[in-house]
Amino acid sequence: MENYEPEIVAFCCHYCAYTAADMAGSKRISYPANVKIIRVPCTGKVDAIHIMKALEKGADGVYVAGCLEGDCHFKTGNARARLRVARVQKILEDLGWEKERVAMINMSAGMGERFAKTAFEFTEKIKSLGPNPISQGKIEVQAVS
Template sequence: MMNIENTEPTIVAFCCHYCAYAAADLAGSSRLQYPPNVRIIRTPCTGRLEVDFFMKAFENGADGVLVAGCEEGSCHFKEGNLLAKRRVNYTRKLLSEAGLEAERLRMVNIGAADAQKFAEHVREMVETVRKLGPARLKKATNQG
């Protein structure tokens, strides 16, 4: 995964099909501005995401990972977003242990109509990661 420019952070955003992805779609249709650093991956539910997904995203060059699920209590699959929250927390701990800032991984909850909120979360995430600087894990294949 390559950066747009060397100085620009790359953010991978895992977005739930039922909420955050719709919000991102709406943000686009509404011509809302948000940084182009984000690479959106649609997931059927954030509950589908596992620790390994986040680790691989960082290993393959993401400077930050945003997990965007439904608001708590309104998951299409009842509790997928709550499962994701626990996995995100576990991964943050693991990243810290490995020496990478936990702030690079963040979970947010967005309703399908919250296009504005989606744009804000992306802006905040990009800002956080920009302050932290690049993760410098790009092209991390077998060689560490």
């Protein structure tokens, strides 16, 4: 597991986190390549099923990055996203998974440094949690067969 590099999906709002990632690029601030960005028009567009499907397809961690509280371009999209992330966390807990694999993060468009810092911190957190539990299932099956 030493060379384990997690796959992380980040749903980023067009008006803040995605622009912040762009800002990080413009400022030549690097962030881990583990983070794969999916641009969304607003984090309110991200539904619980999108996060679940990312995990089902093997993502080791998923975060939703939206505007600062109260600053959503569409008023309440980020507040809705926070509740949906909490719902997925509850489902993961019910399944006996680590709820920390899923997170909601807030930032503004100008926070390039914060985007990079968040990407580093989340990647480290997922590294400490280990791979998505479904990959453990595959390993166990291979060991049996």
